[in-house]
Amino acid sequence: MGTRIMSYAEAVADALKIEMRRDPRVYIAGEDVGRFGGSFGVTGYGVFAEFGPERVRDTPISETAIVGHAVGAAAAGLRPAIEILFMDFLLIAMDELCNQAAKVHYLFGGQLKCPLVLRTAVGAGMGTAAHHSQSLEAMLCHTAGLITIAPATPYDVKGLLSSAIRDDNPVVFLEHKMLYAQKGEVPEGEYLIPIGRADIKREGSDVTLVCWSGMVRQCLAAAEDLEKEGISAEVLDLRTLIPLDKEAILESVAKTHRLAIVHEACLTGGFGGEIASIVADKGFDLLDAPIKRVAGPDTPVPFSPVLEAEFIVKADKIAAAVRELLG
Amino acid sequence: MAVGRAVDRETLLALYRTMVRIRTFEETAHKEFLKGEMPGFLHLYSGEEAIAVGVMSVLEPDDYLSTHHRGHGHLIAKGGDTKRMFAELLGKADGFCKGKGGSMHIADISLGVLGANGIVGACVHIATGAAFACQYQKNGKIAVAFLGDASTNRGTFHEALNLASIWELPVVYVVENNHYGVANPQSEHMRIKDIADRAAGYGFPGVVVDGNDVIAVREAAAEAVDRARGGGGPTLMECKTWRHWGHFIGDAATYRDPVEHEAWLKRDPLILCAEALRSREWATEEDLEKIQAEADVEMVAALEFAKKSPYPSKDELLTDVYVD
Numbered sequence: 001m002g003t004r005i006m007s008y009a010e011a012v013a014d015a016l017k018i019e020m021r022r023d024p025r026v027y028i029a030g031e032d033v034g035r036f037g038g039s040f041g042v043t044g045y046g047v048f049a050e051f052g053p054e055r056v057r058d059t060p061i062s063e064t065a066i067v068g069h070a071v072g073a074a075a076a077g078l079r080p081a082i083e084i085l086f087m088d089f090l091l092i093a094m095d096e097l098c099n100q101a102a103k104v105h106y107l108f109g110g111q112l113k114c115p116l117v118l119r120t121a122v123g124a125g126m127g128t129a130a131h132h133s134q135s136l137e138a139m140l141c142h143t144a145g146l147i148t149i150a151p152a153t154p155y156d157v158k159g160l161l162s163s164a165i166r167d168d169n170p171v172v173f174l175e176h177k178m179l180y181a182q183k184g185e186v187p188e189g190e191y192l193i194p195i196g197r198a199d200i201k202r203e204g205s206d207v208t209l210v211c212w213s214g215m216v217r218q219c220l221a222a223a224e225d226l227e228k229e230g231i232s233a234e235v236l237d238l239r240t241l242i243p244l245d246k247e248a249i250l251e252s253v254a255k256t257h258r259l260a261i262v263h264e265a266c267l268t269g270g271f272g273g274e275i276a277s278i279v280a281d282k283g284f285d286l287l288d289a290p291i292k293r294v295a296g297p298d299t300p301v302p303f304s305p306v307l308e309a310e311f312i313v314k315a316d317k318i319a320a321a322v323r324e325l326l327g
Numbered sequence: 328m329a330v331g332r333a334v335d336r337e338t339l340l341a342l343y344r345t346m347v348r349i350r351t352f353e354e355t356a357h358k359e360f361l362k363g364e365m366p367g368f369l370h371l372y373s374g375e376e377a378i379a380v381g382v383m384s385v386l387e388p389d390d391y392l393s394t395h396h397r398g399h400g401h402l403i404a405k406g407g408d409t410k411r412m413f414a415e416l417l418g419k420a421d422g423f424c425k426g427k428g429g430s431m432h433i434a435d436i437s438l439g440v441l442g443a444n445g446i447v448g449a450c451v452h453i454a455t456g457a458a459f460a461c462q463y464q465k466n467g468k469i470a471v472a473f474l475g476d477a478s479t480n481r482g483t484f485h486e487a488l489n490l491a492s493i494w495e496l497p498v499v500y501v502v503e504n505n506h507y508g509v510a511n512p513q514s515e516h517m518r519i520k521d522i523a524d525r526a527a528g529y530g531f532p533g534v535v536v537d538g539n540d541v542i543a544v545r546e547a548a549a550e551a552v553d554r555a556r557g558g559g560g561p562t563l564m565e566c567k568t569w570r571h572w573g574h575f576i577g578d579a580a581t582y583r584d585p586v587e588h589e590a591w592l593k594r595d596p597l598i599l600c601a602e603a604l605r606s607r608e609w610a611t612e613e614d615l616e617k618i619q620a621e622a623d624v625e626m627v628a629a630l631e632f633a634k635k636s637p638y639p640s641k642d643e644l645l646t647d648v649y650v651d
Contacts, residue, residue, distance in 0.1 A: 065486035072456020109425035168650035
């Protein structure tokens with residue numbers, strides 16, 4: 001299979017096109033996903049051009065209808081790939097996602113499946129303030145029945161989106177808006193990355209940095225800086241949060257004996273706490289130092305460039321936490 | 328139970344029989360609940376039977392439904408097995424949902440019943456989405472949402488009806504207006520008298536129907552169903568009715584005017600249908616008694632089945648969370 005350099009946004013579009021060609025039950029619905037090409041331009045990479053308004057459906061600004069109708073459509077045999085423009089807007093449709101999509105399989109004793117994928121843009125960095133910048137993955141991870149995926153590279157985003165669309169469970173697929181323009185080598189044809197499998201993005205022996213989504217880049221930058229000081233950091237990209245690859249986390253900690261968990265979301269109640277708890281429970285004897293969490297502050301995401309930059313966890317903050325662990 | 332469109336003797340008897348079966352199911356559940364042998368909440372459909380039965384009588388067997396917390400009647404009218412329904416109400420392994428859903432989530436997906444629902448107003452989206460799937464697949468099926476008067480105040484109602492309108496979906500929204508949202512009278516939760524008026528905001532027809540007259544419901548439903556199936560888009564059908572009991576069993580409904588309550592009881596849909604049968608000389612007292620007796624026998628046996636059904640194994644707690 002040939003490869004091509006493409007952006008994260010193009011890789012998303014590539015997966016959508018492959019899956020829509022493969023399965024006529026797959027359709028897209030969301031705000032301005034049609035002729036306009038999507039507010040982040042994803043469906044503009046030939047998705048609407050190839051499949052037209054029947055399968056790439058513009059909706060009104062009606063988040064509960066976007067998610068809610070998809071539950072009914074999935075129940076009646078389709079495989080919706082819906083888009084909620086910003087994850088912040090998903091809060092409007094939490095009943096449809098968390099009470100309906102996540103629960104129908106269980107509530108009806110396994111009679112009904114809800115194979116839908118909800119793509120949404122997460123994260124800060126664009127100066128879009130508190131209503132267009134949040135990372136709310138912890139809420140999703142707390143809801144049984146949902147799968148939550150948060151890829152960090154063009155290669156991962158394409159392979160995982162194909163897997164998500166073929167999965168019979170409701171999947172929330174988090175695309176970091178600061179990654180859409182990032183480029184990387186991506187196979188041109190179809191390939192699948194298994195859901196629930198973490199990936200070591202950089203091998204190391206002194207400390208494990210567990211991360212996902214936008215924080216993978218920051219962890220890689222931190223690891224590079226630390227290497228100059230003779231510290232070898234392993235960067236473990238979870239890629240999928242639920243189901244969580246606990247084995248990969250414990251294996252890495254068994255090798256490095258030190259753990260820092262890095263996420264962009266606010267510290268309190270963040271998914272890092274869950275990972276720390278698992279390692280404290282199952283890997284206590286592996287640890288040579290306390291577990292560190294490096295996370296966003298417990299504040300809304302601010303607007304001013306100075307304040308927003310202060311909010312987002314960067315490589316220097318991660319490196320400082322690692323030095324503390326090794327100190 | 329799709330039957331011929333003309334209301335002939337056989338059809339009306341079939342409608343009556345299903346209404347009696349629903350009422351008897353509900354009364355049996357009521358008694359069992361008061362004995363303390365049924366867990367959870369129980370919302371009875373008694374008094375509203377003509378709506379489910381009238382609408383279902385003009386649907387095809389594989390059309391879709393999405394309903395609400397007061398959902399036993401819809402499932403029976405769509406052909407649900409009362410044995411497995413009682414088993415679900417008792418949380419038993421033979422229940423439609425293996426005892427994981429209970430009264431408020433009762434569903435037989437194989438009949439196109441996409442579930443009762445514990446969230447007021449959630450069914451509107453589910454039926455709308457199912458209708459979209461029918462249109463997308465061009466399979467000739469339609470979807471029906473059964474919802475209460477108070478749920479039309481939810482944002483989901485607006486978003487779903489608007490989407491159905493612009494996408495011209497094959498869907499019928501049946502509002503069962505029993506005049507109270509729990510204890511809150513309609514006059515206090517909306518300024519309009521006829522909820523059907525809300526359809527004007529979406530550019531499709533809204534009709535007011537006597538929800539206690541099964542023939543009237545059937546006729547209005549036939550028109551709405553034909554419109555949906557023929558590509559004419561959605562209809563909002565408001566069926567005026569009255570629940571015989573409180574919002575749930577345990578609610579004495581002291582907020583209702585006793586005089587009004589008595590007047591509605593005289594217009595019990597079963598009484599009206601029995602009268603229609605008698606006046607046409609399509610049924611004797613004996614015929615009607617026989618229908619009731621058969622329903623009694625069915626429900627005794629169904630409850631007995633449910634009582635004998637085992638509880639789910641404790642392992643079931645952890646199954647069906649995800650599709651493997």
